[in-house]
Amino acid sequence: MHIVVLTKPVPDPAAAAERLGPDMRLDRAASPAVVNGNDEYALEAALKLVEAHGGEVTLLTMAPPGGADTMRKALAMGATRGVLVTDPALAGACVRSTDEVLAAALRELTFDLVFSGFDTSDGNAGVVGAAIAARLRLPYLSNAAKIEPEPDAGLVRVRRITPTGYDVLEAPMPALVVCTQVLGEPRYPTLKGIMSARSKEIASRSLADLGLDGARVGGAAATTEVLDSRKPPARGATTVVRGSAAEGAAAIVSLLASRRLI
Amino acid sequence: MPRFWVVGEPNADGSISKLSTEVATLARTLAAAAGGEAVGVVVAAEPDRAAGELAAYLPRVVAVADPGIARHAWSVPAAERVAAVLGDDADGHVLLGAGPDGRDVAGTLAALTGRGVLANATAVRWESRLVVEMGAFGGKLVTSSGFKTPGGIVTIRPNMVTAEPSAAAGVVEGRSPAGDAALPRVAVMDSVEEAGAAAPIEEARIIVSGGRGVGGPDGFELVRELAAELGGAVGATRAAVDSGWIPYSQQIGQTGKIVKPQLYIALGISGAIQHKVGMQTAETIVAVNRDPDAPIAEFADLLVVGDLFDVGRALLVALRERTG
Numbered sequence: 001m002h003i004v005v006l007t008k009p010v011p012d013p014a015a016a017a018e019r020l021g022p023d024m025r026l027d028r029a030a031s032p033a034v035v036n037g038n039d040e041y042a043l044e045a046a047l048k049l050v051e052a053h054g055g056e057v058t059l060l061t062m063a064p065p066g067g068a069d070t071m072r073k074a075l076a077m078g079a080t081r082g083v084l085v086t087d088p089a090l091a092g093a094c095v096r097s098t099d100e101v102l103a104a105a106l107r108e109l110t111f112d113l114v115f116s117g118f119d120t121s122d123g124n125a126g127v128v129g130a131a132i133a134a135r136l137r138l139p140y141l142s143n144a145a146k147i148e149p150e151p152d153a154g155l156v157r158v159r160r161i162t163p164t165g166y167d168v169l170e171a172p173m174p175a176l177v178v179c180t181q182v183l184g185e186p187r188y189p190t191l192k193g194i195m196s197a198r199s200k201e202i203a204s205r206s207l208a209d210l211g212l213d214g215a216r217v218g219g220a221a222a223t224t225e226v227l228d229s230r231k232p233p234a235r236g237a238t239t240v241v242r243g244s245a246a247e248g249a250a251a252i253v254s255l256l257a258s259r260r261l262i
Numbered sequence: 263m264p265r266f267w268v269v270g271e272p273n274a275d276g277s278i279s280k281l282s283t284e285v286a287t288l289a290r291t292l293a294a295a296a297g298g299e300a301v302g303v304v305v306a307a308e309p310d311r312a313a314g315e316l317a318a319y320l321p322r323v324v325a326v327a328d329p330g331i332a333r334h335a336w337s338v339p340a341a342e343r344v345a346a347v348l349g350d351d352a353d354g355h356v357l358l359g360a361g362p363d364g365r366d367v368a369g370t371l372a373a374l375t376g377r378g379v380l381a382n383a384t385a386v387r388w389e390s391r392l393v394v395e396m397g398a399f400g401g402k403l404v405t406s407s408g409f410k411t412p413g414g415i416v417t418i419r420p421n422m423v424t425a426e427p428s429a430a431a432g433v434v435e436g437r438s439p440a441g442d443a444a445l446p447r448v449a450v451m452d453s454v455e456e457a458g459a460a461a462p463i464e465e466a467r468i469i470v471s472g473g474r475g476v477g478g479p480d481g482f483e484l485v486r487e488l489a490a491e492l493g494g495a496v497g498a499t500r501a502a503v504d505s506g507w508i509p510y511s512q513q514i515g516q517t518g519k520i521v522k523p524q525l526y527i528a529l530g531i532s533g534a535i536q537h538k539v540g541m542q543t544a545e546t547i548v549a550v551n552r553d554p555d556a557p558i559a560e561f562a563d564l565l566v567v568g569d570l571f572d573v574g575r576a577l578l579v580a581l582r583e584r585t586g
């Protein structure tokens with residue numbers, strides 16, 4: 001079985017240093033990059049499946065050239081190889097360009113399944129997976145809490161989380177699956193994994209390699225633009241109450257009553 | 263004349279979702295400001311009830327009956343039917359709820375129509391163009407964005423708009439699906455209801471949430487009791503969910519849900535950035551924590567320093583005395 005996992009380098013949320021530059025694009029120098037947290041869950045799910053069924057995991061990333069550094073960490077978790085789509089024309093790419101480019105890169109690969117994370121911690125849109133599936137006419141199975149491929153039958157079954165439980169979905173492979181955290185916590189890379197990741201292949205692809213025109217995808221063809229950005233309004237001062245439990249409870253009740261919440 | 267299309271999401275019982283009524287109210291406001299038209303689209307096997315309910319908020323609703331859709335995952339065929347209804351209205355904006363189904367439809371529709379997407383809007387205004395306010399980087403920044411193309415797709419977070427029916431109910435226009443669907447449909451083999459499925463936390467007015475400090479599944483009993491007493495929903499941090507104390511559906515934060523209730527009560531939650539991004543826009547935040555220096559002390563309105571069980575039980579008693 002061959003699984004492609006879409007991974008995106010994002011500014012480290014824990015560093016809390018994200019800011020936009022004068023061009024209203026992410027100031028990448030200001031904030032260290034990490035693999036998007038939800039993509040690590042997708043990768044973990046893929047690794048478990050190839051451990052059970054045999055096969056390989058390919059990472060697919062669209063990022064500036066430095067994206068290769070964050071891909072190494074995902075390779076250290078156990079992915080087989082990586083494909084990095086990188087091109088100066090992609091700076092400032094919008095969602096529409098991203099799905100078009102990733103779909104073009106996937107057309108060059110052979111796979112049974114494509115996994116994407118639930119969303120990314122920078123933009124939070126979570127729409128690229130559905131758009132790629134539509135472009136490639138792949139069955140789209142989202143919100144997965146469990147993924148059960150049957151390679152012999154050429155099928156995949158997915159538990160899709162619903163507001164009241166789950167639906168069991170079934171589709172022929174190849175298919176695209178959007179993973180959730182319920183699939184299980186990502187593993188930490190082992191020292192051996194880190195060592196072997198250094199020599200794993202990361203193939204670099206430009207827009208020209210993919211047969212795409214830099215004037216029609218990427219920053220020049222962005223469908224959206226950021227007009228301005230600001231810090232969210234600061235919250236008011238915090239009232240701190242120490243004392244007995246009853247005093248604490250009374251302080252809460254009094255605040256809720258004054259704000260007509262009870 | 264700019265059009266604002268609202269994709270209505272039917273609930274399992276055939277009614278319209280609350281979030282769709284919020285989105286419809288917003289679309290009506292935008293249409294009034296832009297001198298345009300707001301139109302709803304409902305795609306379902308039997309769309310009449312949801313379309314009728316949505317028409318309380320919009321002057322016109324297109325109901326597309328697609329009998330086969332009930333046996334399939336909804337979002338992809340629904341997006342195809344919506345794209346057909348949009349037809350050649352390239353200037354039209356499409357508004358959807360920012361829930362799991364809405365985002366699925368938005369992604370599919372983006373690929374089908376070539377529109378850009380602005381996701382998880384917290385406010386949308388008309389200023390001779392659509393201006394969409396969103397949080398970026400988990401709410402550390404607030405951005406205003408616009409489309410560079412004539413039409414775009416916007417998903418709207420729950421609880422950003424108060425749903426208000428229009429003065430006069432709109433008309434429902436029944437329509438048969440046009441043409442064959444080109445995208446593969448995914449079969450739903452089974453639908454399983456899980457016992458104890460809680461109210462969706464995104465729509466809750468009040469949320470009582472527990473973190474690592476709750477200590478175990480039994481500890482969540484107190485969180486549940488408090489939530490029930492306040493008429494709210496139960497939330498949790500990733501640590502509590504990863505420990506298996508409470509289902510993922512209740513997780514708030516970077517890898518969970520983003521909520522904006524009127525009241526958020528955080529019990530035994532330190533307020534690390536990963537959780538903060540999911541709840542920092544709550545109107546009132548109350549925290550109970552042993553550690554007065556926990557990060558949540560920086561953004562709560564009220565911090566009670568103490569044991570969450572002692573304070574939580576005392577709070578339960580005090581609330582019950584009030585309601586008597």
